[in-house]
Amino acid sequence: MQIAPPDFDRMFGALADHTRRDIVRRAIDGREGVAELASHYPMSFAAVQKHVAILERAGLVTKRRIGRRKVVRTNVEGLRVARRLLDQYEELWRGRIDRMTELVATTPSEETDR
Numbered sequence: 674m675q676i677a678p679p680d681f682d683r684m685f686g687a688l689a690d691h692t693r694r695d696i697v698r699r700a701i702d703g704r705e706g707v708a709e710l711a712s713h714y715p716m717s718f719a720a721v722q723k724h725v726a727i728l729e730r731a732g733l734v735t736k737r738r739i740g741r742r743k744v745v746r747t748n749v750e751g752l753r754v755a756r757r758l759l760d761q762y763e764e765l766w767r768g769r770i771d772r773m774t775e776l777v778a779t780t781p782s783e784e785t786d787r
Contacts, residue, residue: 684733695714696725696745706743707725707736708742
């Protein structure tokens with residue numbers, strides 16, 4: 674089972690912040706620029722720009738210039754990669770839980786030893 678290459682730390686670190694998760698959500702349609710995104714948050718334009726840069730480095734959003742605007746769009750493939758890793762972890766833990774359940778079912782209880 675393949676688990677986590679180093680980029681996952683960056684990806685999940687980026688998603689650990691509620692503002693960045695909200696930016697990913699808002700950027701799904703790819704219509705807002707960084708300035709428009711900044712209007713949704715009680716922080717400076719520069720702070721939102723930093724959040725977008727972190728998301729971009731993590732592969733979760735892309736920016737492209739349209740005229741003077743830098744339009745931000747969610748990178749859906751980046752989210753799919755994160756989802757696949759979470760699915761792998763779920764599979765791993767479900768397998769462990771299944772093995773523990775089998776072990777408990779096959780281990781004689783204390784009452785049958787008396």
